[in-house]
Amino acid sequence: MYKNAFDCLVQGVYIVSSSIGDEKAGLTAAWVMQSSFKPVMLAVALGPTRRTAEVIEKSRKFSVQVLDKKQKEIAELFGYYSSRQIDKFAKVRWFESEKLKLPIVEDVIAYFECELVGKFESGDHMIYNGLVVNHKLLNPKGEPILFSMRDWF
Numbered sequence: 033m034y035k036n037a038f039d040c041l042v043q044g045v046y047i048v049s050s051s052i053g054d055e056k057a058g059l060t061a062a063w064v065m066q067s068s069f070k071p072v073m074l075a076v077a078l079g080p081t082r083r084t085a086e087v088i089e090k091s092r093k094f095s096v097q098v099l100d101k102k103q104k105e106i107a108e109l110f111g112y113y114s115s116r117q118i119d120k121f122a123k124v125r126w127f128e129s130e131k132l133k134l135p136i137v138e139d140v141i142a143y144f145e146c147e148l149v150g151k152f153e154s155g156d157h158m159i160y161n162g163l164v165v166n167h168k169l170l171n172p173k174g175e176p177i178l179f180s181m182r183d184w185f
């Protein structure tokens with residue numbers, strides 16, 4: 033049963049990652065959307081305390097990865113711990129994306145590589161707008177996780 037109107041907003045559950053030098057950062061994000069059709073762009077809303085946001089600011093690149101229903105544990109790992117405390121990518125199998133060399137979790141349904149082209153403040157979050165420079169569908173039969181606030185917080 034839904035507790036309030038926000039519970040019914042339909043979103044997915046994604047990994048947003050970035051890297052600079054040897055440092056890899058990534059978090060779980062629900063606030064992800066396509067923000068342009070031509071050229072194709074994706075926007076993500078991140079809180080200012082997120083290490084991943086700091087790394088995106090420096091590297092000016094990020095990935096968006098679509099998690100499968102079977103990957104809820106990965107969503108918990110990336111969503112409940114900060115890259116400041118632990119190296120999350122040391123705990124999962126991952127590979128480097130071909131274009132922007134971003135860390136991608138193995139077995140995600142699909143991923144997008146984005147160059148940061150703009151950002152703006154949105155209340156207590158920052159919206160990062162990325163130009164999609166590469167995208168790949170890895171599992172056409174995958175089933176994305178549907179996000180509802182009541183399941184996670």
Ligand SMILES: Cc1cc2nc3c(=O)[nH]c(=O)nc-3n(C[C@H](O)[C@H](O)[C@H](O)COP(=O)(O)O)c2cc1C
Nearest residue numbers: 059060061062063078079082083084111113114115
């Ligand atoms: C299901 C789920 C969805 C989340 N969505 C977002 C989001 O859209 N934006 C955000 O800034 N944080 C979101 N978070 C919280 C971050 O994933 C969390 O604060 C994370 O520990 C930050 O990691 P970092 O410091 O390594 O960047 C979400 C967490 C969960 C579990």
